[in-house]
Amino acid sequence: MKLKIVKIAIVMGILCFxxxxxxxxxxxxxxxxxxGVECHxxxxxxxxxxxxxxxxxxxxxxxxxxxxSSDREWSYSPSPMLPSKGxxxxxxxxxxxxxxxxxxxxxxxxxGIYNGKVLMMSPSARDNDxxxxxxxxxxxxxxxxxxxxxxIVGMPVVDGNSVYACCSDGRVYALDRSYGDELWRSEPLxxxxxxxxxxxxxxxYISTFDGHIYALSTDSGELLPWSFKAExxxxxxxALYEDIIxxxxxxxxxxxxxxxxxxxxxxxxxxxxxxxxxxxxxxxVYAGCLDNRVYAFNAVTGDKLWEFDAGDPVVSSPIVVxxxxxxxxxxxxxxxIDKQTGTGxxxxxxxxxxxxxxxxxxxxxxxxxxxxxxxxYVHTQNDMLVAIDIESRRLSWKFSLVSEEDK
Amino acid sequence: xxxxxYLIIVDPMLNGLISLSSLLPKQVQFGLxxxxxxxxxxxxxxxxxIRQLKSTKAxxxxxxxxxxxxxxxxKNKQKLQQExxxxxxxxxxxxxxCMGPMLIQFPVWIALYQSIMRALATTPENLLDLSHxxxxxxxxxxxxxxxxxxxxLDLSGTGDFFLAILVGGSMWxxxxxxxxxxxxxxxxxxxxxxxxxxPFMFGAFVLMFPSGLAIFxxxxxxIGIATQYFLGGGWGYLTNPFSPRPKSKAxxx
Numbered sequence: 001m002k003l004k005i006v007k008i009a010i011v012m013g014i015l016c017f018x019x020x021x022x023x024x025x026x027x028x029x030x031x032x033x034x035x036g037v038e039c040h041x042x043x044x045x046x047x048x049x050x051x052x053x054x055x056x057x058x059x060x061x062x063x064x065x066x067x068x069s070s071d072r073e074w075s076y077s078p079s080p081m082l083p084s085k086g087x088x089x090x091x092x093x094x095x096x097x098x099x100x101x102x103x104x105x106x107x108x109x110x111x112g113i114y115n116g117k118v119l120m121m122s123p124s125a126r127d128n129d130x131x132x133x134x135x136x137x138x139x140x141x142x143x144x145x146x147x148x149x150x151x152i153v154g155m156p157v158v159d160g161n162s163v164y165a166c167c168s169d170g171r172v173y174a175l176d177r178s179y180g181d182e183l184w185r186s187e188p189l190x191x192x193x194x195x196x197x198x199x200x201x202x203x204x205y206i207s208t209f210d211g212h213i214y215a216l217s218t219d220s221g222e223l224l225p226w227s228f229k230a231e232x233x234x235x236x237x238x239a240l241y242e243d244i245i246x247x248x249x250x251x252x253x254x255x256x257x258x259x260x261x262x263x264x265x266x267x268x269x270x271x272x273x274x275x276x277x278x279x280x281x282x283x284x285v286y287a288g289c290l291d292n293r294v295y296a297f298n299a300v301t302g303d304k305l306w307e308f309d310a311g312d313p314v315v316s317s318p319i320v321v322x323x324x325x326x327x328x329x330x331x332x333x334x335x336x337i338d339k340q341t342g343t344g345x346x347x348x349x350x351x352x353x354x355x356x357x358x359x360x361x362x363x364x365x366x367x368x369x370x371x372x373x374x375x376x377y378v379h380t381q382n383d384m385l386v387a388i389d390i391e392s393r394r395l396s397w398k399f400s401l402v403s404e405e406d407k
Numbered sequence: 408x409x410x411x412x413y414l415i416i417v418d419p420m421l422n423g424l425i426s427l428s429s430l431l432p433k434q435v436q437f438g439l440x441x442x443x444x445x446x447x448x449x450x451x452x453x454x455x456x457i458r459q460l461k462s463t464k465a466x467x468x469x470x471x472x473x474x475x476x477x478x479x480x481x482k483n484k485q486k487l488q489q490e491x492x493x494x495x496x497x498x499x500x501x502x503x504x505c506m507g508p509m510l511i512q513f514p515v516w517i518a519l520y521q522s523i524m525r526a527l528a529t530t531p532e533n534l535l536d537l538s539h540x541x542x543x544x545x546x547x548x549x550x551x552x553x554x555x556x557x558x559x560l561d562l563s564g565t566g567d568f569f570l571a572i573l574v575g576g577s578m579w580x581x582x583x584x585x586x587x588x589x590x591x592x593x594x595x596x597x598x599x600x601x602x603x604x605x606p607f608m609f610g611a612f613v614l615m616f617p618s619g620l621a622i623f624x625x626x627x628x629x630i631g632i633a634t635q636y637f638l639g640g641g642w643g644y645l646t647n648p649f650s651p652r653p654k655s656k657a658x659x660x
Binding site: 030031032034099153191194209231232233235249250251252271272273275290313315366 | 530554
């Protein structure tokens, strides 16, 4: 009996150890975030992995000044860390995460954060390190109290006097742009909405995980008569060109849906999901795919113009700079692709250009890219902000967004 | 090695779980899929479970003889060990026979646990990771994203107290059915502590891990109880009034 008890104790020990180690090594449960970079008025705004909104002045970074420099640089931590829900392999609290790229609107910065807040920030108030929110400077948070709504993953959209944000409770929230008051909230459209909404002529277009595209009135949030239902759920945020909506689905298709139609205009099946929001320019749809490729399609006919093999899944949205389509693969390679021909070149790693095994940035890239005045800005998953001169293809500077306390 | 683990065990189980979800009503798809997959896995492992049951029973049937040996050679540890091994050999019992089958099940449990955690994809990072592990079957893409609600539970959420009681309670019943009372008061007290500690520990796990995993534990316990009931001869030591009483109490009465 004694032997048996010892055995049971050993088995219990093994079981506990196995479960804990499997949980910790197998699946990352904490949200990390992958906010892109917004360039506005010469300043870059980014959501860092530790949940801060950071304003970076490229000129100060180029000269290697200490952060934050006195020239409009700051960082702001929206709220304390959330207490951890249940078992956590890392710290005992879940940091606030930011997935959506901050949005500039009339000199203010709007951001939706994963702990369920929408913030409107004034760069000057943040630069002065004033208490948040400074109402006189147009700052607000929604909800105003310590309350939160469900996580916000997509970007808020500022249109007219309203801010629209999709939430993980499946609703769309319309907020007053000046004061952050709730104008309306829609009925739940799905279990959760992780997208950036689309607005055209007073109508919000929302794609959902259950495969619908809904049209909502921007005035009231009421559902308009037209909706579209696909065979599978939609995974990416929708993009718009004229009256056609482009969105990636879980069945590995890129759908093109003309507003008002019941059937897709065209769809294209790839080898995996079109995770990122497609980019549409001059009648061409550029879409990065998790099957390692970037595709270009005729926006109306759906004819494939070219495809480019990026070697790894493409998670971030591409950008167009003049004749170039710039794309990042998840492992951190940056490609400059000719928009017309689809031929591209990989930018070599800036520290070891001779080593083909090291990616351009040397770390994962999931956030959307940004270009401003001839420089490409990339936010990597190790919280490094990388600036690459587009013409010379060389590194201009890089800057770690990790806060001093965390270093 | 890790890649092989995912390629051979976790990914097939994950895709199986999602495919199964695709065949079930959307409102209860994932909860029901976890239950069905647990039943399937337990059925596959049934021969192993039966072996474990037989092994445990055989060990229990040797208890009187073991106690006799204990009395005879209690002071001579080496002799006791020799005689015990001899007894095992003569009776055709493998002393670790009840351990082996249990250990075989561990990888399956861990794989099922990882599959559930991955399939639920509670954060954007999880969903992205899931995309790299899915087969290009239409049945898989049709089920996504999975409905994480089942009955009153959010399968990706934690901290359901009622479910913790169910898991802890069912584990206690299962253990009580199989653990033979000892005639030695010290051993009996240790066994009782174990019987309480284990359900408590798993009850605490339920409060810390996603409810989807707790559903797996609960169904696994229920199947264990059913297997024990039908193959092991009723409720076993749970209701057996003729179980031996601890020595010290027997003396006192």
